Amino acid sequence: MKKFVKVALAATCLMTAAVSQAAEPFKIGLIIPMTGPFASTGKQIEAAARLYMQQNGDEVAGRKIELIVKDDGGVQPEATKRIAQELVVQDKVGVLAGFGLTPLAFATAPIATQSKTPMVVMAAGTSSIVQKSPYIVRTSMTLPQVTAPMGQWAAKEGGIKSAVTLIADYGPGHDAEKAFVKNFSEAGGKVLDSLRVPMQNPDFSPFLQRVRDLKPDALFIFVPSGQGSTLMKQFTERNLAGQGIKLIGTGDVLDDDLLPAMGDEALGIITSQHYSTAHDSPENKAYVEAFRKMTNNSMRPNFMSVGGYDGMHLIYEALKKAGPNANGDQLLAAMKGMKWVSPRGPMQIDPETRDVVQDIYIRRSERLADGQIYNVEFDVIKEFKDPGI
Numbered sequence: 001m002k003k004f005v006k007v008a009l010a011a012t013c014l015m016t017a018a019v020s021q022a023a024e025p026f027k028i029g030l031i032i033p034m035t036g037p038f039a040s041t042g043k044q045i046e047a048a049a050r051l052y053m054q055q056n057g058d059e060v061a062g063r064k065i066e067l068i069v070k071d072d073g074g075v076q077p078e079a080t081k082r083i084a085q086e087l088v089v090q091d092k093v094g095v096l097a098g099f100g101l102t103p104l105a106f107a108t109a110p111i112a113t114q115s116k117t118p119m120v121v122m123a124a125g126t127s128s129i130v131q132k133s134p135y136i137v138r139t140s141m142t143l144p145q146v147t148a149p150m151g152q153w154a155a156k157e158g159g160i161k162s163a164v165t166l167i168a169d170y171g172p173g174h175d176a177e178k179a180f181v182k183n184f185s186e187a188g189g190k191v192l193d194s195l196r197v198p199m200q201n202p203d204f205s206p207f208l209q210r211v212r213d214l215k216p217d218a219l220f221i222f223v224p225s226g227q228g229s230t231l232m233k234q235f236t237e238r239n240l241a242g243q244g245i246k247l248i249g250t251g252d253v254l255d256d257d258l259l260p261a262m263g264d265e266a267l268g269i270i271t272s273q274h275y276s277t278a279h280d281s282p283e284n285k286a287y288v289e290a291f292r293k294m295t296n297n298s299m300r301p302n303f304m305s306v307g308g309y310d311g312m313h314l315i316y317e318a319l320k321k322a323g324p325n326a327n328g329d330q331l332l333a334a335m336k337g338m339k340w341v342s343p344r345g346p347m348q349i350d351p352e353t354r355d356v357v358q359d360i361y362i363r364r365s366e367r368l369a370d371g372q373i374y375n376v377e378f379d380v381i382k383e384f385k386d387p388g389i
């Protein structure tokens, strides 16, 4: 009898321990700009992350998932770092995620390393980010990855002989500039000048005047998501198109989030990127419909949204594979080499670099049947890895 009581007691204790462990949610700390000049990035990522949870539930392998969203304002790396530190120390998050811009990801990398917490970069695109911590995994894109195909296409298929580059003066812009100059030149094109515009509150006008004077066949642009409208407006005001100067760039300038508000000046522009709302696949049709429904038709999903959606997928699948109580190292190991079909097309995490491998599309902006402008894909470079710089 005594023995029975003891065994029963021990079993109860064990059960209580198991239950209390299971009752502790797995927390994802999502740090994104929800205010400030890059708020569209945060809004897109948050909507996509919530959509993913709505579709896949808030429990994985029996463990509840809690999403903690923190607004870092997008412009102060130290603020992002401090938020990450708090999330790790106080909230005990299992994963850090988000990172709207490169400097914010750079600043947070040491926190991921010290705390052995996987850090899922859903937005930032400077090539070297994954090298800043062995705990970083990326679901967005890299600038050399999206730019190299554009440089090749411009010289080989686009009939463009000369170009000027104009980029936002920080990490991803420098990457885009180097990748374009290298690929365009190697394919026979001539770069007449490379211009860098300040990243905060940019005024493109004086730079566009210089481009007008140089009269290249094309102007290659990289600006971070959110700045495309200003650039397009100033490009149109200076009437560069009227001078025979074609605008080309990475997809960031003709961001799907901004396109509905742009006019005819945004038609016929060639860009390269890994995602378009108009991507023709059953997975993407379902994604766009669900995203629009969830946001009451107020938003069109852009490339930032799929970074968030796929980042959540990566976290969910890693938890399924490594088990609901896996530690940071085990989750990271599960993320490496993961492959799936995203709304953007097939994608995978390179097990060596922890960076995203994906298809890059060449697109032309066109007005489709619903009267809106979309980036319509017409060429693809399959399973393209970050070529680095």
Ligand code: PHB
Binding pocket: 100, 101, 102, 103, 123, 124, 125, 126, 172, 223, 224, 225, 252
């Ligand atoms: C970045 O800061 O890495 C970044 C931000 C916005 C983009 C692309 C890259 O559209």
